Amino acid sequence: MISTLGSLALVWLGLWCALTVVLRLIYPGLRPLFMRLHPDNATSLLLLFWAAPALLSLMVAVMLYSPLLNGLLISPHCHGNCLEHTPQTSALSVALLGIGLVTVVVGGLLFSFIRHWWSGIQMMRGFEALAVPKAGYQLLDSPSPLVFTLGWWNPQVFISRGLLHQCNEHQLAVILGHEQAHRERRDNLRLLLLQVFCLFLPSRVRQEVIHDLQLLCEQACDFYAAKTHGEIAVAETLVHVGRLVKEAARPHSMAFNGGDLALRVRALLDHKARTVLSRWQMLAVGMVISLAMILVLDPLHHGAEWMMAVLDNTGFHLH
Amino acid sequence: MNKTKSASNVLNTNLGELELQVMEVLWKQSHLDARQVRESLQRIRTPSLSTVQSALERLYRKSYVNRSKQGHAYTYQAVLSRSSLLGRMLGDVIQLLHDGRMETILSSFVQAAADLDEHSLDSLEQMIQDRKQQMSATEDGRG
Numbered sequence: 001m002i003s004t005l006g007s008l009a010l011v012w013l014g015l016w017c018a019l020t021v022v023l024r025l026i027y028p029g030l031r032p033l034f035m036r037l038h039p040d041n042a043t044s045l046l047l048l049f050w051a052a053p054a055l056l057s058l059m060v061a062v063m064l065y066s067p068l069l070n071g072l073l074i075s076p077h078c079h080g081n082c083l084e085h086t087p088q089t090s091a092l093s094v095a096l097l098g099i100g101l102v103t104v105v106v107g108g109l110l111f112s113f114i115r116h117w118w119s120g121i122q123m124m125r126g127f128e129a130l131a132v133p134k135a136g137y138q139l140l141d142s143p144s145p146l147v148f149t150l151g152w153w154n155p156q157v158f159i160s161r162g163l164l165h166q167c168n169e170h171q172l173a174v175i176l177g178h179e180q181a182h183r184e185r186r187d188n189l190r191l192l193l194l195q196v197f198c199l200f201l202p203s204r205v206r207q208e209v210i211h212d213l214q215l216l217c218e219q220a221c222d223f224y225a226a227k228t229h230g231e232i233a234v235a236e237t238l239v240h241v242g243r244l245v246k247e248a249a250r251p252h253s254m255a256f257n258g259g260d261l262a263l264r265v266r267a268l269l270d271h272k273a274r275t276v277l278s279r280w281q282m283l284a285v286g287m288v289i290s291l292a293m294i295l296v297l298d299p300l301h302h303g304a305e306w307m308m309a310v311l312d313n314t315g316f317h318l319h
Numbered sequence: 320m321n322k323t324k325s326a327s328n329v330l331n332t333n334l335g336e337l338e339l340q341v342m343e344v345l346w347k348q349s350h351l352d353a354r355q356v357r358e359s360l361q362r363i364r365t366p367s368l369s370t371v372q373s374a375l376e377r378l379y380r381k382s383y384v385n386r387s388k389q390g391h392a393y394t395y396q397a398v399l400s401r402s403s404l405l406g407r408m409l410g411d412v413i414q415l416l417h418d419g420r421m422e423t424i425l426s427s428f429v430q431a432a433a434d435l436d437e438h439s440l441d442s443l444e445q446m447i448q449d450r451k452q453q454m455s456a457t458e459d460g461r462g
Contacts, residue, residue, distance in 0.1 A: 125336050126408060130401065144406075144413065232454070241429045242443075261443070266446075
């Protein structure tokens with residue numbers, strides 16, 4: 001049992017690392033494709049793309065150690081006796097190393113997830129305690145022009161009195177439409193999950209990837225608001241709020257993310273250029289991945305056996 | 320190297336739920352001792368007196384409340400007003416958005432981060448106006 005679990009853990013981690021490196025290398029080439037898709041599709045695909053190393057490798061590792069699939073998908077071969085078998089380590093130290101490594105990695109991911117989750121909850125409770133509930137949002141009695149959505153599963157929209165006073169009714173409706181989309185799509189949770197899945201990427205790459213998802217989430221919500229209010233109205237509101245935030249930021253010598261604002265306005269004005277993937281196309285992507293997972297099992301079985309043999313030799317030397 | 324911290328580590332005004340509720344009580348009525356604060360708390364499960372005393376002690380150490388000795392007990396009064404506390408919390412949020420450290424905790428309609436000048440905003444506005452004219456010209460053409 002320990003031998004199987006340890007071997008499975010090592011295969012999972014090995015595949016996870018290999019997939020992370022491969023995806024990291026191909027991401028700069030795929031990034032423009034993500035940015036050309038409709039942001040609704042792009043946000044889902046980007047999250048799946050970076051969740052793939054952890055999740056796909058786990059699925060493949062479990063399939064590799066499943067007795068049923070083993071008999072069906074692995075080409076018959078013998079190691080002394082010709083019984084059906086899974087790639088197993090014979091060294092207890094190697095098995096324990098695998099279990100230990102997985103515990104540390106999964107523990108680290110869970111710790112990161114819970115830490116961020118708790119920070120968000122605490123912050124939301126703090127603002128909720130000081131806000132006045134209104135229809136569809138929480139009003140913050142502050143002159144700073146601010147609007148944001150906080151929370152993971154049941155996010156809340158917070159709008160400052162300063163922003164309300166400086167926006168007309170139509171602009172407010174656009175802002176609420178945009179923030180409502182964040183609530184429905186649970187964008188904060190998406191960003192949190194991405195942060196966790198990218199935990200082992202180099203810091204600079206992680207920041208880039210998170211920023212990409214954040215920009216796409218904002219664009220998806222802009223497009224959502226544009227369905228009701230029109231692209232021009234959303235673009236105008238963005239520039240208007242941008243000006244307000246910039247004016248308010250001056251005393252603190254701060255500015256707002258102008259690069260993203262320009263990209264969002266351009267995306268709205270050129271919204272027809274974005275490719276919308278149909279359900280069939282998404283299904284086709286899913287089927288290609290499933291097929292690849294099945295096809296990879298046989299070579300992976302032999303690769304894992306080779307890896308176990310190498311590790312077993314090292315493990316024996318450790319005794 | 321670009322160091323990142325979680326928001327909970329960098330928020331100066333990160334008050335817990337009970338601390339906020341204690342502040343609410345003290346904003347409504349000043350010069351209360353721990354027992355009176357506890358009685359005024361509107362919670363499904365009222366915390367123990369020692370828990371309330373600990374929360375008051377933390378608030379005192381953070382300089383959110385002041386205290387004076389009345390007989391054997393301390394009485395507390397809020398130093399920071401509700402709007403000042405909110406201002407501080409929003410200031411933290413603005414600062415964190417500016418530093419890009421809040422991006423996985425909240426979604427802001429317009430992020431505070433990099434730089435954009437008036438000219439760029441004017442250019443964006445002009446671009447929108449051009450598109451508006453283009454659209455109305457197309458509609459006129461159809462009409």
